[in-house]
Amino acid sequence: MRDVSSTDVLICGAGAAGLTLAVDLARRGINFRLIDQAAEPFRGSRGKGIQPRSLEVFDDLGVLERMAAMGGPYPPFRNYRDTDYEDTDFVETRPLTPAEPFARPLMLPQYLTEGVLRDRLASLGHRVEFGSELVALVQDRQSVSAKVEIGDAVETVHARVLIGADGGHSFVRRALDIGFGGETLPGRGLVADVSLDGLGRETSHRWNAGRPFEQILLFPLAGTGLFQFQAPVPAQSEVDVSPQGLQRLIAERSGRSDIHVHSVQWSSVFGMNMRVADHYRAGRVLLVGDAAHVHPPTGGQGLNTSIQDAYNVGWKIAAVLRGAPDGLLDSYEAERRPVALSVLELTLAFLRAAQRGDMRRGREAHEMDLGYFNSPLSFDGRATKGKLRAGARAPDAPCHRADGSAIRLFEIFRGPHWTLIATGGDGSKQMSLPDGIRSIAIGPNSDVHDTDGNFREAYDVSAGDCVLVRPDGYVGAIVPAGQEPALQKYFAQVFPNPAK
Ligand SMILES: Cc1cc2nc3c(=O)[nH]c(=O)nc-3n(C[C@H](O)[C@H](O)[C@H](O)COP(=O)(O)OP(=O)(O)OC[C@H]3O[C@@H](n4cnc5c(N)ncnc54)[C@H](O)[C@@H]3O)c2cc1C
Missing domain, CATH: 3.30.70.2450 (Alpha-Beta Plaits)
Incomplete structure (x- = not known):
């Protein structure tokens, strides 16, 4: 074994958060290592509910089909009383809509979810290095130096970015002396x-x-x-x-x-515990998942919040490593820490309700309405805003191709790219776009036809507006015709500068 090595990203912890991030980085072709101190995979059901928003994330990462085949819906609850019982459906089912393809959580024990992620990682040519414990780290402006114990051996790994995905007792968080305020x-x-x-x-x-x-x-x-x-x-x-x-x-x-x-x-x-890390970033180190937030398990939010942290930060790490402005990584904390704070409140409300005997879970548990409305990465240049705001989850919409075949927006979004949707023409085709953006036009004479009005209903934009959808499926910018410079300014925040 080498005693000194280097990598672009060292992910410490191969739970749900670390694995999700690893799959995302692997499909982006980023050089990384994923270590875990455990000798073998964890075998507990823990977070057994995958919420609709996480199902969309897993669909994008190419693992949903297998998870859906292994798992199943939540059955109703049988509530036993003194002499009889009553069956109630505690998971509220919304009708399926064109904008939201998943209406219910999927039940799958966490160890099976993680197993599917490990298999996906293997198919992308990577694996978890079990039995490898991070025991020390120091960083300077260029890199992080991490000491990893592997049995009796010690390896020093130099990484450009280190990810603390090491759970609620996070060594990384403690090593950086990041506060974990809250209560037990x-x-x-x-x-x-x-x-x-x-x-x-x-x-x-x-x-x-x-x-x-x-x-x-x-x-x-x-x-x-x-x-x-x-x-x-x-x-x-x-x-x-x-x-x-x-x-x-x-x-x-x-x-x-x-x-x-x-x-x-x-x-x-x-x-x-109900705790959130004071910061999600310290220099070249970022915290994801339970390392950044812990809360009661009621409502099945911990696993889902962790997965979505990883999905938020994956594309940003890849972009910064390829030359995008370093400030892009600050948007991770700006976007995900407020989400964790709101999840804390929600799980506490669920806990109190469960103690009163009320176990019902509605849309608020599905994580579909969480967004990044106050993020520096959310821009709306319209004088009059529509019902879909910049920072919101980008809805799905069943449409048709010019040849009449069916296509959903989610199929177009699937993959590591951005998507620029030009409405009412193909103006974006004349625009100079950075690498990594897929551009489509929706309209009567365009690539994609909004035959049933699903796009119009969900996006509520005017002809000539452009909608920029981020790699993690949130609306980054809505820009009306004539504001192309605003779009170019936006690109400069999130893409590598080709001139450099
Ligand atoms: C008892 C219990 C019940 C739960 N029930 C639910 C539920 O019903 N619904 C829900 O959504 N969530 C639930 N959760 C929460 C959910 O399991 C977590 O939110 C989720 O596991 C967080 O994933 P993670 O990857 O951030 O951390 P973890 O799953 O904790 O993974 C962290 C990994 O880091 C590794 N590690 C730690 N330190 C080091 C180190 N120094 N070096 C290398 N590796 C290290 C660990 O071995 C571990 O594999 C429950 C949790 C528990 C404990």
């Missing part, structure tokens, strides 16, 4: 993946709704024969997580003696 909430939770009999798999099961310290939940985990068991547990008590211990807890809280726990694949007793 009272109470603890138990979660375990168990094999059992005595319960059907067509519903989830819940006893003692509204009695916070007596409640138990059992979810049949899609893609496995297991159930995920969840229960609040008293502070500072010993919790017996053996099969016998969990069977006893289920019997005590449900009154059922016919549920038999055979084995426990994974379990965790966890405290609940």
Whole structure:
């Protein structure tokens, strides 16, 4: 093994955030390494709900089809009362619309989600270096020097950028002395993946709704024969997580003696924290995922927020490494830290509701309406704004090609490029565009026809306006005809300067 090496990006931590970033960088042809201190992949269900916005991200990264084939929808909840039960659908289903192709979260245990990401990474020629722990780092203006322990050996890795994707106890965050303000909430939770009999798999099961310290939940985990068991547990008590211990807890809280726990694949007793890092960037080091924010698991937001952090920063790292202005990396914190703060509030509201017995999850859990409206990268040059704002998620829209075949905007967006949509003509074709932008025209005599008015309905722009869609599927700029210089100014913020 080499004891000194160099790479463009060193990603520390191969959980959901690190893997998502690695897949994105791999498809962009960026040179990186992905290390994890664990000897092997983690085998716990943890974040089992992939929200609609993350499904769109995974669609773009080319992993959704496999995840959808392995996972499944959330079944309804069976709420047991004294003598009977009631089934309720706790995940609100929206009607599918042309603008939003995914209406429900997908249930897939986190270890299966991560497995699909690792396979995708392998197909792109990369792998996780397990058994490799980051133990020290220093940085100067040019690079970060990271000391990695691999068994008895130590390797020094010089990287242009280091990513702390190393979870809630982040070594990277602590090494940089970045504050992690917030609070620890009272109470603890138990979660375990168990094999059992005595319960059907067509519903989830819940006893003692509204009695916070007596409640138990059992979810049949899609893609496995297991159930995920969840229960609040008293502070500072010993919790017996053996099969016998969990069977006893289920019997005590449900009154059922016919549920038999055979084995426990994974379990965790966890405290609940609500914390956000004071900064997401320190020089050449960036924090993503739980390293930057932690919150209660209620509402299934942690995994999703982590994935979307990685998706936000991936294209920015690639652009800066190729010569875009370094300030582009500052927009990561400007965009994602406010999102984490809002997710904290949301998960706290979900936690309080769950303690009252209300487990319903609506659109607010789907992460579809999160946007970067106050970001330095969101520009709208129109005198009168429309209903779609710069910084919003760019909606999908089923359209047709000139030859009459069907095409969705999401198919055009798919891939690492930007998309410039010119409306009512093909003005953008005469414009000089940086490499890495795909330009299309939507209109009667253009490449793409808005046959059913889906684009008009979702985008609400006027003929002549151009919409610039970022690689991560957010509206970067809306520029009316005649404001091409504003577009060129925008490009200068996010693309390498070809003159340099
Ligand atoms: C008990 C539990 C239940 C949860 N339930 C839900 C849920 O229902 N819904 C939901 O959305 N989220 C849930 N979460 C949260 C979700 O699992 C996390 O938000 C998600 O795992 C964050 O991903 P990450 O990649 O940022 O961090 P992690 O998954 O924690 O990955 C960090 C990785 O970094 C590695 N690492 C750490 N230090 C080093 C080092 N020094 N060197 C090298 N590698 C290192 C670790 O080995 C690990 O693999 C739950 C979490 C827990 C713990």
